Amino acid sequence: MANLIATPTKPNRRTQSPEIDDDPRWQLVERIVASPSFAKSERLSSFLTCVCQLAQTGQTHNINEQYIGSVVFGRNPDYDPGIDSIVRSHASRLRHRLGQYFTEEGAEEELLLTIPKGGYIPVFETRQAPRPTQIAPSQPATPRPFPDPAIVIDPEIFPSQSVPAHVSAAETSGATPRENKILVRALTIALIVTTLVATASIGAFLMERRHARPFVAVSESVPLFWSSLFNASDRTNVILADSGLVILQNLTRRRITLDTYLNGDYLKNLPPSPYPAAQTVNIGIRRYTSIVDAGIENHLFHIPGLNMDRTQFRYARDLRMDDIKQGNLVLLGTYESTPWVQLFEPSMNFYFENDLTAGVFSIVNRSPHPGEQRKYDATASDPDHTVYGLVAYRPTLSGSGKVLILEGQSMAGTETAADFVFDDGYLLPFLRSIRKPDGSIPYFELLLRSRSIGVEASRLEVIASRIEDR
Structure with a gap:
């Protein structure tokens, strides 16, 4: 490095x-x-x-x-x-x-x-909030983001020339009354034209100021990686987690598969829980998502130079199979709150597994490399509060689009995955190291580990990776 x-x-x-x-x-x-x-x-x-x-x-x-x-x-x-x-x-x-x-x-x-x-x-x-109107001799130009070269204009000072008060305009110009009348008319027309042009210019300037965005440098990661997911040509669905599923599965100790999620059977014949059956069902039908997913959505909108015109943000429960047959897909959330990840797990080397009865969350490594573990376990009793996140860049089921999965065992795990892709200090060195000779980025999977402080992640590290064709 x-x-x-x-x-x-x-x-x-x-x-x-x-x-x-x-x-x-x-x-x-x-x-x-x-x-x-x-x-x-x-x-x-x-x-x-x-x-x-x-x-x-x-x-x-x-x-x-x-x-x-x-x-x-x-x-x-x-x-x-x-x-x-x-x-x-x-x-x-x-x-x-x-x-x-x-x-x-x-x-x-x-x-x-x-x-x-x-x-x-x-x-x-x-600042966007309205301020009291003040009368001032001049208004300074609205500051813009750095870098912004200064333009300094030094005005020339012209000596004024006065005309004695007793000398008339006609005497000064030496013109006849008819010529003065023509001159006045011409000057009036010129003044009207100048005023119209000035008004139009000021209007255009104000419109430009109203709609202009602050200049921020575009990161190398945009053309290198992000533009493959977000661009003017492809439709992209960003799927926010159905966080109520996490509560429901932990209450019932029963995993929700994608099939039961799509047909609604996950709310039927629920196992006993500490709460009345009606209350348990109510938890399952509520529409919750996590603050981490909302933060990721905000991040995407603040990446300079990223084209989001054809991007839709969808709730996991509102998505259907037909929606993912075309275009790109971004899946957010924990393992338990995003059943759609199950579509891509069979082709992935790393995937999550949760033993709801034993209370052990595991990340399975299908084909461990030397020095890697076959399983990475996380338990609630872990004094280090270890959490795991997964970043997976994969093809869609049809092969015509791209999928980005930001997944974790918990909100802190999902945040770990998000921290990696949104921080150029992590993302750019990695992308440069795997970039193909033609400049494209191969499909990859990254297993990340960090510690959970409260519900936030810290001290991110890559513990295993898989790069296509390597």
Whole structure:
């Protein structure tokens, strides 16, 4: 991994040009790091300053986990982010602290600064809430995201020439009354035309401003990977988990197969549970999905350059077999909440297995490689709170489309899978390592492991992988 970046140099605030210091976006950064929310956290302030300076100077290619870990946290340039999660953990704190600043000390800021999850590139946007109208001699231009070259216009100063008050216009021009009348008419027509052109230009400018989105650099992962799933040519269904199934299966200790899920038999002849039968059925028919799946949906909409025009988000229970015969498919959720994954398990090397009676969740490895286990077990009594996630990039059943499966034994496991694909610090080195000579990405499966803190995942690591044709 050492060949991915050169030895990094930490940005130096003292070497900035006056143009950068005068930029309202940089002035916002200065106010943020000087605020009570950041003043006592040198690392978060350094993190924010680093990514904003890199973006401001056009070095967005360096805004990645490995570079930040090196220049901000003192890690070696070739350290492994898969083992050391210091950047991700601090990025989560930084996003929370920014939100705190804009609701407290920075509640009156006209400009907002965010670092969308899934990357570390800062985005500057004007605050959407209406503000009281103020009369001012001039309005500054709305700041845009870095990088943004400054355009400075130095106006020329022309000496004014006055005309004595006793000299008439006719005497000044030397024109006859008829010529003056023609001149006045021509000037009036010219003024009307100029006004119409100016009005049209201002209208076009305002419309452009209204619909314009902040510029954010497009990641290499978009053309390399994401565009195969989301593009203008193919329809893509993103399937959100039916999380009520998790509760139902744990109450009844009975697995729900895709067949019984589709025909509704999973709600019939339910085994005894601690709750009345009607209440148990009610749990099974409720429409729940997880906050992790909602977060993944939000991530997808915030990937710069991704074409989502032909994308539909569907609830797992609303999907039918005909819906997946054409186009691409993204399956989200835990093993128990997404029965549709069962269609692809026979062709996958890694798959989940849950012994509901024994309370043991396992990830099965059909063909273990040297050093790998045949089964990876996870139990509720595990003191390390180990969770497993799976990222699988597969062909559809017809072979005409692509399927991306982000699956876990729990919400934290699904989040582990999502963290891998949305963090270019993980995804890009992996994609570059498996890319074919023609630039395409082969089908693959990744088994991931992390620890669960609450319901969130941390310390992600790849413990096994399978790449097609290898």
